[in-house]
Amino acid sequence: MTYTCKDIARKTGVSISTVSRVLNKKDLHKVGERTRKKVEKIIKKTNYTPNIIAKSLVSKKSFSVAVALEDFKDVVGPYFSQIISGIAYVLQENGYYLQLLGTVSAKNKPLSQHYLQAVKERRVDGVIILSEAINEKEILGLWKDKFPVLLVNRYIRDKEIPSVLMDNEKGLYDVTSELAKLGHRKIVFMAGCLKYQLDQDRLKGYKKALKENNIEFDEKYVLEGYFKYENAANALNVFISQGKKFSAVAASDDVMAFACITTLKKNNLSVPADVSVTGFNDMLFLPAVNPTLTSLKVPLIDMGKEAAAKILEIIDGKQIPDIVSLFKPQLVKRQSISSPHAD
C-alpha cells in the first residue's frame, strides 16, 4: 500500500496542510508540538514518502540534473566515466538526481532531440553538456531562455556560457616542448577531432612549442584519430606507409597513444627507442603496459565535481563568481619517451 498525504491527514485527524507543514518543516512554528508529534508518528508508522512528482508539479523543480553524452558508448572509457563519477557524487551529496542522456541515435529521432526533449519536458533543472554533438545555437538558445547549462571541456567563443575547462593549449605545449627538449624535430600530433575547440586549442599549443624550438610546422604531421583506437591506428599506419620521417607522436588521448604504440610495434619500430609517444589525460596508467605511458594528468573526477557544484549554484540562482574554471594538466614522464636516434 502506498500512502498519500491525504491518508496521513485522515489517520492523524488533521488537515493535509498540517501534514505538509511538518513534512517540509515549513512554518513549523505555527504547528502545535503535540500535533507535530502525532503526525510524525503516523508518517513513521506508515513509512510514508511524499510523491515527488506532485511536489515537482507545484514547485516546478525536479531536483535532477541531466548529463548529456554524445553516445552512451562514451560511458565506457575512462575519460567520460571519471567526469560522470565526479558529477554523480556531488549531485547525490546535494540531494539531486542524475539523468544520463544521449544526444545521438535515438530511434526515429534526429540528433539531440532526445536530450532537448528531456529539458523541455522539465524533467531536469539543468544540463551538464559533455557532448560535442550539441550545436552552439542550441546551447545558446537554452542559455538565453535562462535554462541552467554548463559545458565541460568545451566552450563557446565570445559567449559567457559557464564552462569547466582544462588548459588544452598548455597541455600540448608542455608535451611538445618536452619532446623538443629531448631533441625531437619531427613530431606528429595525433589529434582527436580538429573541429572540436579542444583540439584546436591543443593544436595551438603544439604550434607554439614548435615555433619556440625553431621547428617548422607542417600540417601533414597533424593526424586525426577521433579518440578511437582503430581510427588512430589507421591514421598512423597510413602516415607511416607514406614514408614520412618522424621520431615522436603526441596523442590527444591515452587510448590513441596506445593505438600508436601498437601500430609502431607492428611496423617494427620500437617505443621509445625509435619513436617516442605521449598521451593525454593520464587515465589509463597501467604498470603492466610496456612501455609505461608518458601523459598529461588531468583531475577528471574533480572537474566533474566542479561541474556539478557549479550547475547547482546556477540552478539556485546564485551569482556565479567565475564563468570559467580552468584545470591545469600536469606532465607525467614515464618510459614511452626518450631522446631520438642520432641518425
Added chain:
Amino acid sequence: MTYTCKDIARKTGVSISTVSRVLNKKDLHKVGERTRKKVEKIIKKTNYTPNIIAKSLVSKKSFSVAVALEDFKDVVGPYFSQIISGIAYVLQENGYYLQLLGTVSAKNKPLSQHYLQAVKERRVDGVIILSEAINEKEILGLWKDKFPVLLVNRYIRDKEIPSVLMDNEKGLYDVTSELAKLGHRKIVFMAGCLKYQLDQDRLKGYKKALKENNIEFDEKYVLEGYFKYENAANALNVFISQGKKFSAVAASDDVMAFACITTLKKNNLSVPADVSVTGFNDMLFLPAVNPTLTSLKVPLIDMGKEAAAKILEIIDGKQIPDIVSLFKPQLVKRQSISSPHAD
C-alpha cells in the same frame, strides 16, 4: 515563454481535451482532420512540449528507470560502465530515461537510503540493481510490493527475482581446467569478494575443476582482492611472502589480474614463464600490454541491453518468459598462460 496545453487550446480555439488527443495521438479518429491540423500548427509554432511531470502525476508513470550502483566510482572502470552503456542504449531507444543512483555514502544518509527514496518517491518505474550493497531483504520487499526490480550478475537463492546473469561457475571452471590441462597443480584463485554470490559460484567452479584433475583444494590458495588493484596486489604480495608454492593465478577480474602481473614482476617472477595469470570479463584487452591477458570474455554490453529490455517488460506488466537470462563466458587464450616449469 513556456506554454501549457491550456495556452495551446486557447490559441487554437479548441478545448484542452482536443489538444491532449492530438498530442497523444489517442482517440485521434474522433478528431476532425482540420481541427487536428490547426492544433498541430500551433504546437509547432509555439514549440510546445508537454510537461512530463504533470503527465506523470496522472498516469503514475515516470518513464524512467534507475540503475543502482554501489559507489559512483564504479562508473569508472569497464565492468559497470559497459553494462550501463548497454542499459542506457535500450532505455533511450524505448523512450525511457536513466537515473543513476548510488547506494552508499550520501551525506547524512545511511546505506542505500538515497536509492530507496528515489524508488519510494515514485521517481522511477523500476530499478536495475548492479550494487551488492543493497541487501536481499530490501530487494524482496520491493518485489513483494510489485515494484519492478531486476538484478544483474547477482541473484537471490530460492527466490524468483528476475536476474541477468553470467555463468560464473562455468567461467572459473573453464579457466581452472585449462590451467590444469597445461600442467599446473598449485593454482591460486584471486577472488573479488567471497561474500558475493558471484564469487561463491566462481569458487565452486574452481573447486570442481580441481577435483576433476585430482588436485586437492586448499583454502589458503583462495585470496580476496575486492576487485581493486591495490587490494589484489597486497593480497598476492602477502601470499608470496609466506613462501607458498604456486604456478598460476586465476583472477576474478582483469584489473586484479593486472595487479597480479605487476606484483609478480616486482617479485622477479616472470609471466607466464614462472607464473600463469588469467583474468575475468576480458574488458581490458590492450595489445600494448605485455604479456597480453588470457581472460573470460563476457558480453557485458549485451547483458546491459538484456537487463533494460527485461525491466521494460516487467514494467509493462508483460509475462516474463524467463526469470533468468544466463550469458556464457568464453575463454580467450593469450600470452599470459603457459605450461609450468618442470621443477
Added chain:
DNA sequence: GTGAAAGCGCTAACAT
C-alpha cells in the same frame, strides 16, 4: 495553530 480551497498541467470518463 489549523483547515479549506485553489491550482500546478495534464488525462480520461462522461456529456453533448
Added chain:
DNA sequence: ATGTTAGCGCTTTCAC
C-alpha cells in the same frame, strides 16, 4: 467530433 469536469498528490494563500 468536441467540450466539460473531476481528479492525480502536493503547496500555498487566506480564513477562522
